[in-house]
Amino acid sequence: MSTVYTATREEGDALAAVGPPVRRVTVPLGSRTHLGSVRDGEKHPNLRTARRRAQEFESVLRSNPIASMSWSHYLSLLLQPEWYAEAPRGAGSRAEGAARFVNESLGLDGHAGAWDPTWSCSWEHLVRHMLTADWYGWALAEPIPARDGRRVVISKYVAVEHPVLDRWVVDEDGRVVGANLRGTAPNGRYFDGVLRSGAWIHHTRGGSAQSPEGRGLARAIYAHHIDLMDAYNALAAACQRWSAPTPKGSYNAREAQDQIGAQGGESTLGDALDAAEEQLQNYTSDGAAHLLVPDWLDVSAFGEGVEPDKGVPAIQHIESRIAVTFFAHSMMLGLDATGARSVGEVVERAAENQVVNRLQSAAASFHRGIIRPLMHWNYPGLSPQQWPRLRFAGARGSSIRSFANVLAQLAQNGGLNLDDDAVRTFLHREIGLPPPPPATPPAPPADDEADGGA
Numbered sequence: 001m002s003t004v005y006t007a008t009r010e011e012g013d014a015l016a017a018v019g020p021p022v023r024r025v026t027v028p029l030g031s032r033t034h035l036g037s038v039r040d041g042e043k044h045p046n047l048r049t050a051r052r053r054a055q056e057f058e059s060v061l062r063s064n065p066i067a068s069m070s071w072s073h074y075l076s077l078l079l080q081p082e083w084y085a086e087a088p089r090g091a092g093s094r095a096e097g098a099a100r101f102v103n104e105s106l107g108l109d110g111h112a113g114a115w116d117p118t119w120s121c122s123w124e125h126l127v128r129h130m131l132t133a134d135w136y137g138w139a140l141a142e143p144i145p146a147r148d149g150r151r152v153v154i155s156k157y158v159a160v161e162h163p164v165l166d167r168w169v170v171d172e173d174g175r176v177v178g179a180n181l182r183g184t185a186p187n188g189r190y191f192d193g194v195l196r197s198g199a200w201i202h203h204t205r206g207g208s209a210q211s212p213e214g215r216g217l218a219r220a221i222y223a224h225h226i227d228l229m230d231a232y233n234a235l236a237a238a239c240q241r242w243s244a245p246t247p248k249g250s251y252n253a254r255e256a257q258d259q260i261g262a263q264g265g266e267s268t269l270g271d272a273l274d275a276a277e278e279q280l281q282n283y284t285s286d287g288a289a290h291l292l293v294p295d296w297l298d299v300s301a302f303g304e305g306v307e308p309d310k311g312v313p314a315i316q317h318i319e320s321r322i323a324v325t326f327f328a329h330s331m332m333l334g335l336d337a338t339g340a341r342s343v344g345e346v347v348e349r350a351a352e353n354q355v356v357n358r359l360q361s362a363a364a365s366f367h368r369g370i371i372r373p374l375m376h377w378n379y380p381g382l383s384p385q386q387w388p389r390l391r392f393a394g395a396r397g398s399s400i401r402s403f404a405n406v407l408a409q410l411a412q413n414g415g416l417n418l419d420d421d422a423v424r425t426f427l428h429r430e431i432g433l434p435p436p437p438p439a440t441p442p443a444p445p446a447d448d449e450a451d452g453g454a
Contacts, residue, residue, distance in 0.1 A: 047219070047222070049167075050162075050165040050166065050167060050168075050213070051163055051164075051165065051166065053136075053213075053219075054136060054161075054162035054163040054165065055163055056222075057135065057136055057162075057216070057218035057219075057222075058162075058163070060218055060221075060222070060225050061135075063229065064225050064228060064229070064322075066228070066319040066322045066323060067218075067221060067225060067322055070322060070323050070325070070326035071135055071217070071326060073326065074134070074217075074326040074351075075128075075131065075134075075135075077351060077352070077355045078131050078134070078355055078358060078359065079124075079127065079128060079131070080394055081355075081359060081392035081393055081394040082109075082392065082393050082394055083108050083109075083123065083127070083390060083391070083392050084103060084108045084109035084390075084391055084392075084393070085099045085102040085103050085106070085108055085109070085371075085388040085389065085390055085391070086099050086388060086389060086391055087099040087386070087388055087389075088385065088386065088387075088389060091385070091386040092386065094379070094381075094382065094386070095382060095386040095387070095388070098375065098378070098379045098382060098386075098387065098388050099388035101151070101374075101378065101379075102371065102374060102388045105148070105151075105153040105154065105374070106123050106154070106370070107122060107123045108123060114146075114148050114153040114154075114155060115155060115156060116146070116155040116156040119155075119156040121155075121156045121157060125159075126141060126157055126159075126201075127362070129141060129159040130201065130203045130362060130365065130366070131203075131358075131362060132162070133203045133204055133205050133214065133216065133362075134205050134216060134217055134358060135216050135217055135218050136162050136213075136216045136218060137204060137205055137206070137207065137213045137214035137215055137216030137218070137219060138162075138202070138203070138204045138205075138207060138212060138213045138214050138216070139160075139162075139202075139203045139204075140159075140160035140165075140179060140195065140200050140201065140202055141157045141158065141159050141160060141200065141201045141369075142157060142158040142160065142195055142199060142200055142201075143157045143199075143200075143201060143369065143370060143373070144156045144157060144158065145373070145377065151377075151378050152374075152377040152378055153374075154370060154373075154374070157201070160179070160181060160195070160200075161183070163183065164181045164182060164183035165179055165180075165181060166180040166181060166182040166192075167179075167180050168180070168212050168213075169194055174210050175209055175210065176197060176209060176210070176212040177196065177197050178194045178195055178196045178197055179194065179195045179197075179200070179212075180192075180193075180194050181193060181194070181195055200369060201365060201366065201368075201369030201370060202365065202368075202369065203361070203362055203365035203366075203369075204365075205217070205358075205361075217325055217326060220325050221321075221322045221325050224318050224321050224322050225322070227318050228315065228318045228319065228322070231311055231314055231315045231318060232315070234311055235309075235311045235312070235315065238309075238310075238311065239309075246302040247280045247299055247300075247302070248299070248300050248302040249276055249277075249280060249297050249298065249299050250297075250298045250300070251273075251296050251297050251298065252296065253269065255296050256269055256272070256296035256297075257269050259294070259295060259296045260272055260296070272294065276293075276294070276297055280299070359392050363389075363390040363391070363392065366390050367387075367389070367390060371387055371388060371390065372384075372387070375387050375388075
């Protein structure tokens with residue numbers, strides 16, 4: 001059961017700007033807070049707290065090869081597009097200047113950016129960290145501003161690692177106003193503090209103002225992950241136990257004694273059994289190539305007819321369920337007797353649609369956490385409707401290739417002007433080509449032509 005904690009006095013002072021009294025609430029994954037209470041639908045013991053969820057989801061990537069492969073494939077699709085900022089149409093020259101400033105300061109659209117060179121910061125690193133929200137359900141980063149001449153830029157950021165989240169801080173209305181972070185910094189120092197919601201970049205998958213953790217893909221596959229680990233262990237045990245059948249010896253004591261007595265000597269039934277047992281042990285452990293079996297001993301294989309690989313279809317079924325979650329099952333087509341290239345292309349296009357949807361959600365999070373403060377600091381006169389918008393290009397590679405012929409036909413029939421700067425810029429961005437070179441100005445006329453000729 002979740003516990004509600006009253007904020008400390010220091011936390012209350014730090015968060016006084018948000019308004020009502022603040023309480024710390026352990027918010028289970030995918031649950032919602034309502035008037036300060038928590039409706040908990042998560043029952044698995046490994047997923048009860050934010051820290052345990054993060055640690056468990058990290059262990060899934062380490063131990064589950066299908067989940068790791070699927071997530072890597074999915075993340076690579078998210079990271080392919082190039083980002084840039086542009087002003088809304090008709091917003092005016094000042095809005096266009098604000099878009100140029102965003103591109104230059106963040107390192108978008110071919111610019112170097114104003115990132116602190118002493119930190120391992122870049123737009124690509126920030127995007128990679130924030131997109132981990134699709135796995136964990138949420139991602140946090142704290143942008144750190146700095147002056148660059150007369151303007152204020154974001155020179156670096158602190159990526160909040162998921163296991164350091166202790167609990168979310170909510171007000172009496174259930175609104176998330178901060179995150180209590182607790183852990184050990186890379187320099188070995190222990191920290192325990194609150195990151196306010198007004199000073200963070202917060203991105204979720206399926207989250208809301210009252211559900212700050214969302215529901216990541218790790219949670220969606222967690223039940224399948226447990227089943228798959230159990231199936232792997234069962235298959236390993238079956239292979240070890242049944243792939244090399246255990247020899248089994250059986251005998252009739254009276255017949256054995258009669259045969260041993262008829263042979264003469266001082267051997268007893270116990271001695272004969274000890275010798276037979278030693279032979280069978282050597283056959284299984286030392287790799288002996290033969291057995292000397294007396295007439296009274298019947299040797300057979302224990303578990304004969306058992307097929308150790310009977311669990312493989314179940315494992316393949318679970319693996320495919322995990323891959324489907326990431327739209328990565330197209331990678332598995334052709335690994336067995338089924339699958340077709342055309343089906344893979346359809347799946348890949350569906351994955352591209354999901355990627356576009358997720359990147360649009362990320363763009364909205366970046367707009368709240370980055371564009372908004374940059375505009376407040378540097379362009380206070382611009383209205384929110386004039387603020388630059390973050391765009392991305394190259395997310396629909398196969399779709400662009402599929403209608404390339406249509407573009408060619410439109411150009412041939414006069415329906416598309418490829419010399420138009422906007423069309424050229426769009427095509428270069430979407431196809432992934434370098435930016436078009438600037439138009440070459442006409443050469444000045446020769447001196448004799450300028451004077452009207454000789």
